[in-house]
Amino acid sequence: MRxxxxxxxxxxxxxxxxxxxxxxxxxxxxxxNDCSTPEFIVNCTINVQDMCQKxxxxxxxxxxxxxxxxxxxxxxxxxxxxxxxxxxxxxxxxISCCNTPLCNGPRQKKRPPPSAASILNKPHFPFLLLSVLxxxxxxxx
Numbered sequence: 004m005r006x007x008x009x010x011x012x013x014x015x016x017x018x019x020x021x022x023x024x025x026x027x028x029x030x031x032x033x034x035x036n037d038c039s040t041p042e043f044i045v046n047c048t049i050n051v052q053d054m055c056q057k058x059x060x061x062x063x064x065x066x067x068x069x070x071x072x073x074x075x076x077x078x079x080x081x082x083x084x085x086x087x088x089x090x091x092x093x094x095x096x097x098i099s100c101c102n103t104p105l106c107n108g109p110r111q112k113k114r115p116p117p118s119a120a121s122i123l124n125k126p127h128f129p130f131l132l133l134s135v136l137x138x139x140x141x142x143x144x
Contacts, residue, residue: 027055047072055107
């Protein structure tokens with residue numbers, strides 16, 4: 004009974020919109036990295052597309068970019084499959100995958116490491132969820 008209750012609570016938390024969704028830039032065949040602006044931001048499919056993908060193609064008329072949401076499996080297979088073609092020369096194709104919001108946009112400037120105070124002030128949702136579940140399971144015993 005206790006396992007059923009804890010499982011039901013966990014399912015409730017996951018179904019209540021706390022599932023993971025990532026935002027990525029999405030565009031086809033853009034030059035000059037133009038699609039790293041707000042109108043190209045998309046919400047990826049929840050729990051399916053968990054990564055952002057960026058393709059950089061070197062063509063005769065310049066560098067072209069494709070950006071999209073992707074599943075981790077598909078993105079990692081594509082990036083490793085094209086690794087031999089990522090030369091930086093004409094007809095080069097480089098595919099990269101990342102899993103943080105808007106990570107397939109322009110490279111961010113390096114930030115200084117976070118201070119101890121800023122780390123302590125960040126919410127730790129998974130720890131909180133686990134604590135609540137443990138508390139509930141203990142009270143049901």
